[in-house]
Amino acid sequence: MKKSLFLNIDFIMQLLMFICCASIVFYRVVVLQSILLIILSILVLIKNIKSFKLNKKNWPFITLGIFLSTIYIINYDQSISLKKIGESLMLFIIPVLSNNFFITNNKIIxxxxxxxxxxxxxxxxxxxxxxxxxxxxxxxxxxxxxxxxxxxxxxxxxxxxxxxxxxxxxxxxxxxxxxxxxxxxxxxxxxxxxxxxxxxxxxxxxxxxxxxxxxxxxxxxxxxxxxxxxxxxxxxxxxxxxxxxxxxxxxxxxxxxxxxxxxxxxxxYPIYYCSLKLIKDSFWIGNNPTTLQTKQNDCYTCLHHKELAEKDTNSHSQYFDFFLKGGVFLFIAFIIMLFHKLKYTLQTKNYLYFSISLFFCFAFLTENILSRQYGLFIYFFVDLIFINVVFDEAHRNNK
Known part of the structure; x- marks a missing residue:
């Protein structure tokens, strides 16, 4: 008997992606986006975990996800660490499990x-x-x-x-x-x-x-x-x-x-100065994320920028953020992951994914994009759609 379309896991995952897009119009519905992303992540794991194999292309993504999860387990209490671990899985591990995400017989999806x-x-x-x-x-x-x-x-x-x-x-x-x-x-x-x-x-x-x-x-x-x-x-x-x-x-x-x-x-200047100072102070292992903002605020106060301290101003750079939280090794892992994306998107001639990946590289210079739900959503959304071209020969040349 032919399987019902709405019981097809491929159709359900891709339908959820359309609902995620629709939520953009009602942009304040952050909770809905979070729930949809969690459901999508679970479905991707169910569908592809058995066929997944570690190789030279996906190891930087897996390494970064494990590295971040370890930092969160060590430094946060259980309720916060579980949330942070979930975010690191969605950002860096689950997308690389999404092989053949868009192979479906349905012409609409x-x-x-x-x-x-x-x-x-x-x-x-x-x-x-x-x-x-x-x-x-x-x-x-x-x-x-x-x-x-x-x-x-x-x-x-x-x-x-x-x-x-x-x-x-x-x-x-x-x-x-x-x-x-x-x-x-x-x-x-x-x-x-x-x-x-x-x-x-x-x-x-x-x-x-x-x-x-x-x-x-x-x-x-x-x-x-x-x-x-x-x-x-x-x-x-x-x-x-x-x-x-x-x-x-x-x-x-x-x-x-x-x-x-x-x-x-x-x-x-004071934001980047304080970030670099804290990086220098904890170059190898990084700072405890739970006390990081306090250290940054103290630095702002010493520079006579109390308004930055009062607003809990973060590092305003995703590169600095990972360096501050995980030291030089987490920073290097993040850079290698981005480099792999740019390298393989060029090799596979997928210029759209190359452009978007490079766009994120620029955006990371001036903002902690992956620290908020809005940034996490768009990064996960893009990678879930495109990252297959990095790992799968069948997706070359935008096929």
């Missing part, structure tokens, strides 16, 4: 449709932000700082994470745009979504997301595209650069600040 659906959901979120921006224009009078303050205050969503969600979506849309042929309506729809999403990044002044999109677009245009696609890529890149310079004042202010002031006066 597939990778391309899921990615487009994700971008559509992000576009709806962007439209909501744009509408809010113009609705509150009498209050912020189009001042970028006040506008961002109002958006983050009332929407209760750090713009950095919106920037990461949107950045991933922009690369997906560009990839789809370059592959569309003889479909004017499809091309127009994709272009409109790109414009909406880039406009949101400009409104929020998410510098790292915008800079990363520009740099990665240039890399792709110069190295990986054919002559016709290079022209499109360069046009998109130049349009982005022009838009950023024309429609926002933040980058002009940043440039003037660097010219007129010492780097010591930069708002990021």
């Amino acid at each position: 597939n990778k391309k449709n899921l990615l487009i659906f994700y971008s559509i959901c992000v576009s709806f979120l962007c439209l909501y932000i744009i509408n809010f921006y113009f609705y509150y224009s009498p209050h912020h009078k189009y001042d970028w700082y006040l506008a961002r303050f109002f958006i983050e205050l009332f929407l209760k969503f750090h713009s950095t994470y919106i920037g990461v969600w949107v950045g991933v979506s922009v690369f997906i849309l560009i990839d789809v745009l370059l592959k569309i042929k003889n479909n004017l309506l499809g091309i127009l729809s994709i272009v409109i979504m790109i414009i909406i999403q880039i406009s949101t990044l400009l409104i929020l002044n998410t510098r790292m997301a915008l800079y990363s999109i520009i740099i990665i677009s240039l890399i792709n245009s110069l190295l990986f595209l054919n002559k016709k696609q290079k022209i499109y890529g360069l046009i998109i890149t130049l349009t982005l650069i022009t838009s950023i310079l024309v429609f926002t004042n933040r980058y002009k202010e940043d440039t003037l600040f660097v010219v007129k002031n010492s780097i010591v006066n930069s708002p990021r």
